[in-house]
Amino acid sequence: MLKVPDHQVAGHQARNGQLGPLIDDSGRFYKPLQDDDRGSKEVAFYSSFSSNTRVPDHIRRLFPVFHGTQLLEASDGSGLRPHLVLEDVVSSRSHPSVMDIKIGSRTWYPEASEDYIQRCFKKDRETSSLSLGFRISGLQIYGNEESGFWKPERKLVQNLSAADVRVVLKKFVSSNLPVDPNSDPDCSFAASVYGGSTGILAQLLELKAWFEDQTMYHLNSCSVLLVYEKEKVLKGERSDAEVKLIDFAHVTEGKDIIDHNFLGGLCSLIKFISEILTSPDECTTKACLRDSERDKEILTSPDECTTKVCLQDSDKNTNYSENGTIEGM
């Protein structure tokens, strides 16, 4: 029996008669192919990738398993439509905390149409993509049985400042309720979810090493999904934290060049997560997604977090002496 996924945090959604992905009870995720060439491009990528013997196993694990395509009744009632058949990466979890992060400061690529390039260029500048090298496309964080999930509006999370992204990444691994703006994220799951030899950071570092070397694919506008189950961590069970790459409708051939755009953005995300692991108690803040100016002030005031350098225009207070050094610098 096909149904609408409960834990989708970004992308088209199959609600209210819209076209979107479906899941079944066997752990499969059915993603409808768009009418334009995005759908066929994503099929082409999955076909190439799944049969590419040069992809090492530890990297293949970071991608959803591909089971071909299948004609299914589309969720918008428009009749039969081809769907990608993929692994449903959250199927084994009851209350998964999920974050969808679109990687790269640039989501367009040279081969795209000028119209597409201009639209992406505008959005990359309007969101945090340009400054951070990635943008959060959507997220849900499980609180508890009573509070359920905290699922902030997507528009709100796409353009977070560095300070706000830090807070969200902390909330993602904290035991206190994410929805409560007055509680400091305690980062109490940071070590078990982000850290450790199989945690999210270790998986991202494996991905990074591969991107430093592979010149086969450029994963334009692709996301990493971070997933884990809070209840498992609370029970002291081994964390099931997972990284999965998704959304390959704009993949292009690498042509002997590494994907420096994806790699740069990935390294930026890695730096954010590393910092939480090395200093989880610093830079905490009570406010999040409410008063970014106040956040910024609180977040950047501890010494550990400031990296103040002075690069002000020195024109106004600089005098050049004829004998050499600058006065007034």
Add this chain to the structure above:
Amino acid sequence: MLKVPDHQVAGHQARNGQLGPLIDDSGRFYKPLQDDDRGSKEVAFYSSFSSNTRVPDHIRRLFPVFHGTQLLEASDGSGLRPHLVLEDVVSSRSHPSVMDIKIGSRTWYPEASEDYIQRCFKKDRETSSLSLGFRISGLQIYGNEESGFWKPERKLVQNLSAADVRVVLKKFVSSNLPVDPNSDPDCSFAASVYGGSTGILAQLLELKAWFEDQTMYHLNSCSVLLVYEKEKVLKGERSDAEVKLIDFAHVTEGKDIIDHNFLGGLCSLIKFISEILTSPDECTTKACLRDSERDKEILTSPDECTTKVCLQDSDKNTNYSENGTIEGM
């Protein structure tokens, strides 16, 4: 006695009454400050960087030494003008081979004016910056006493294909004459110039590790200079290959974010140089900077260099069967 530098390969040049940098016999390089804010910005960067105790010594070595500023007669005869006083990085060399590589797929930055952004955006797309993550801004390769330097036109080298960049990076470390289009670059200096514990690759990797961590500066539109002396290598002396970062007129504060744009481009350059070290004999070609289509064919035909993946639009030859898999893939 101030004079025009002999070995400048990019940037404004002090010839024919133009404004440009000067050198003296003491190993100093005098760079005139532009009238707009570029000059003062570069002074601000050097001042900040030279007094920044958080920059480790092994990284500081990769930047020219800063000796303040000085008022000097400008090379264009316009009178006294403040100049940056820097280390002349080629002063101790008689016939340096030099390559200036502007790092980053994006040379603009959010704080710049819209006009500047649009001009850079256009140039990044027209040159190899966007595709490769860097562009060669200029180079000179020493052949021998008779042939002198090979110094291709700057416009020609800014938009090289991946295959052509590979050839140029090989010519840079080859004993045969760079100007001869019919001789395969033999890469006979690759191990001593690019390789080794103090070679160019090792220096670039140190820089990379720093950029993965530092969030103080974003080096927009900055170049790495690769320099070495062929004669030293020929004599079997220890290679004096050096990496120096230059051009800081567009540096901005990092604001707790790594410079993912510089880092991505740097990783792309590192990949090119690593490949030459691991397989210098493969992918050689006779043609360079002449017939890029032919180059591409020759360069990509050996198995070691191809990374063919099939990402063609599969629309036209794909039939979707109702029972599942795609036919015709």
